[in-house]
Amino acid sequence: MSDVLAVAEQRDGALRKVSSEVVTGARRLADALAGRVEALVVAAGPVQRADQLGGFGADKVITLTNPAFARYAPEGYARVIADRARAGGYRAVLFAASAGGRDLAPRVAARLGVALAQDITDLAFEGGAVTVIHPVYAGKALLKLKLTATPAVVSLRPNVFTPVQRPKAGTGEIVAVDAAAGRVVVTDVKAAAAGALDVAEASIVISGGRGLKEPANFKVLEALAAAFGGRAAVGASRAVVDAGWRPHADQVGQTGKTVSPTLYIAVGISGAIQHLAGMRTSKVIVAINKDKDAPIFKVADYGVVGDLFEVVPKLTEEIKKLHG
């Protein structure tokens, strides 16, 4: 009872980046438990480079395959993962708190009849139990929880557990499983514009607020995002989402997404408490605002006071030089 199951995530037969984060978290916990890490991939068939999870500390990579699993099949996935979790007798089962993981983890926990700590930002094994940090009130407070049931089921907030190379042999095993997709069927996936990153997963987020003045002006931020070469996503404040300028999927804040990028650039955002709640765990925050008294400057590491329509294009030009 000291092994940890890390549920990896694939899309279209390729592993998603959060998988290495989950295995990294699992390795950390397994080291404290003196146990092994088993990474679990659920897919239609063998997944390219699944063995790479061995590089982040998985002792074994198990791929459960079934033709019904070409797309996410919530009921089928939940059943085979819960079965595996039961059979393996794990001390903990870890998911990514991605769109898929947040959907899947509660189903698996309910099937196992144990509690779930969702969207955690830290985990440890102390005093004989798994403990986690779970941000509440949109990050305005941190709840420290002890999971008293076994297995401890948790999902890890994306972008928080930086993948660490911990090479293990990482033996692979591919197991065809008998399973139906279930009653809930994903019939299609409409991809967003090519290369569009989700604000919750991008390593750089550039968000705009009312200071942009009108929706068309977001092209200024998109140009800056493009200058970062595919690593940046454009986010938005609640005010501009509510005004219909930007899709709600881009909203950062308490009623939108909580983000933890390496670099967060707030442009023309005053910094309402509910917005700060959604981005305060960013590693470095830059604020560009014409009002030097805007609350955003209180949380920003670096501030530039000025007209965003002058400052942002200059920044874009300089970033291009840097990457050029």
Place this chain on the structure above:
Amino acid sequence: MKIAVCVKRVPDSETRVKIASDGKSLDEAGVKFILNPYDEFAVEEALRRKEQAGTGEVVVVSLGPAAAQETIRTALAMGADRGVLVEVDRVPIDGLEVAKALAAELKTGGYDLILFGKMAIDDYNHQVGPMVAELLDLPCVTAVAHLDVAGQRGTAEREIEGGVEIVEFPLPAVLTTDKGLNEPRYPALKGIMAAKKKPLLVKRAALGAGGLEVLGLTPPPQRKEGKVVGEGPAAVPELLRLLREEAKVL
């Protein structure tokens, strides 16, 4: 169309969080409580489904303290028909315990749809809806941003990273609602008056101990005081130098 909507009483999103003297919970003194914003989308969707069908019932169910009756009344004022409060002294952090009590209440209701907000803005648990679905063995789609229902089949859209999943499911089903699904209506004065007379049943519930123990609630670490690099575009080269050499993020 008989629809249940599960709602939660939560602190307003503008609340400044103060930790109570037990070091484990929110100091509720002076805190304004509201209907969880994601649950408003669920209430609105239920009302629209009933209005379209021209017949049916929308039942609002909440697990919470006695004060959650106000939250239920807000949903009744929007237009729901009746309410049920599953009364507990305190909503536990373990979502599975909440789900068990709600599933027990919902089990015999004969609902075509059971709706939840995709998460509550206080505990960020993202789990009670799908857990209820598992306990009742019902199909479930979470974080629904678009919904079509025709007869006993539904099609939902849910946002995933870099795209949108189109999901088909049979009714009865459990759905959790995301922002973007609809524009919730504001309760009109007439609705507020009518809500006072609508039936609201209070049932006392005893929950299990659960599998999560709260060790502490703390403020997030303070960010260290930042600096204003300068004014206007002239500050950009220095900003870049700092991002490269001091913050080391570029």
